[in-house]
Amino acid sequence: GAVVSQHPSWVICKSGTSVKIECRSLDFQATTMFWYRQFPKKSLMLMATSNEGSKATYEQGVEKDKFLINHASLTLSTLTVTSAHPEDSSFYICSAWISGRYNEQFFGPGTRLTVL
Amino acid sequence: QKEVEQDPGPLSVPEGAIVSLNCTYSNSAFQYFMWYRQYSRKGPELLMYTYSSGNKEDGRFTAQVDKSSKYISLFIRDSQPSDSATYLCAMTNDYKLSFGAGTTVTVRA
Numbered sequence: 001g002a003v004v005s006q007h008p009s010w011v012i013c014k015s016g017t018s019v020k021i022e023c024r025s026l027d028f029q030a031t032t033m034f035w036y037r038q039f040p041k042k043s044l045m046l047m048a049t050s051n052e053g054s055k056a057t058y059e060q061g062v063e064k065d066k067f068l069i070n071h072a073s074l075t076l077s078t079l080t081v082t083s084a085h086p087e088d089s090s091f092y093i094c095s096a097w098i099s100g101r102y103n104e105q106f107f108g109p110g111t112r113l114t115v116l
Numbered sequence: 117q118k119e120v121e122q123d124p125g126p127l128s129v130p131e132g133a134i135v136s137l138n139c140t141y142s143n144s145a146f147q148y149f150m151w152y153r154q155y156s157r158k159g160p161e162l163l164m165y166t167y168s169s170g171n172k173e174d175g176r177f178t179a180q181v182d183k184s185s186k187y188i189s190l191f192i193r194d195s196q197p198s199d200s201a202t203y204l205c206a207m208t209n210d211y212k213l214s215f216g217a218g219t220t221v222t223v224r225a
Contacts (some may be wrong), residue, residue, distance in 0.1 A: 004159075032211065041124065043204060043215040044160070095157050097211055105213060107152075107159035 003027055004096050006108035013084055014116055021079045021111045023094030029074035030096035034105065035067075038091040050077045084115045119143055122205055122216025127138045130224050135192040139205035139216045144185065144216070146207040149181050154202045154218065163203075164190065195223045 003026040013019050023033055031052050037046040048058045048069050056069035064087075068080040081088055091112050095105040122139040129135055137151075148167045164179040166172045166188075172179045180189040188207070192199055200223050205216040214221035 002164075006159075034213075041218075041220075043217045044213075046212060051211070091157070095159075104162070104165065105211075106162070109159045110157065112157065 002106045004106050004108040006111050010112045012114045023077045025075045025096040033077040033096040034043045034095045035079050036093045085113045089115045119214050120216045124217045126220040128222045135195050137190040137219050139188050139201050145209040147209050149188050150206045152204045197223045197225045199223050
């Protein structure tokens, strides 16, 4: 149980285009999902907290207009990188927090974004 | 000063050796401590989860927490080549996790 999927696993896009990444909890409902960014050989950096039915909470320094987050249902959150540029190239990972299981997050497999 | 400090390694050990990993932290409010394993180009996988000082054992893995010293450790006994991965410590006092940089471990056959 507690499986989180991400789609796509790998995407290449041209500079200036927008890319949408999906995060799904497959066998449980997640009221809260998190989006992280990870640079090579670096740790995970929390970008935003996504709550179902409400606006996402962004960490300091993260541009909310560039990284649009939507948590439309208890099993799906999406991250859209708008007008992507090469510096947005990174490994994006989502996690889902199971309601009632305090502080336990389950991570998706990640999405590697390359912006040309 | 980073909130969570972890030596990035890399750490290389022969098969069967004990792997010792550790993290220090500065925020005394942290109450929950985790160790994640991350294989290359994959998401982190939860290995151990503790919320009090002391030891917790799960198979070949032992997690130690010393809140007075703000120091946590993970030991892997009888290490196997399949244990080769990056190990991240994480901690929190609510639901936002603070991660260490991760230690890359290679177990040589």
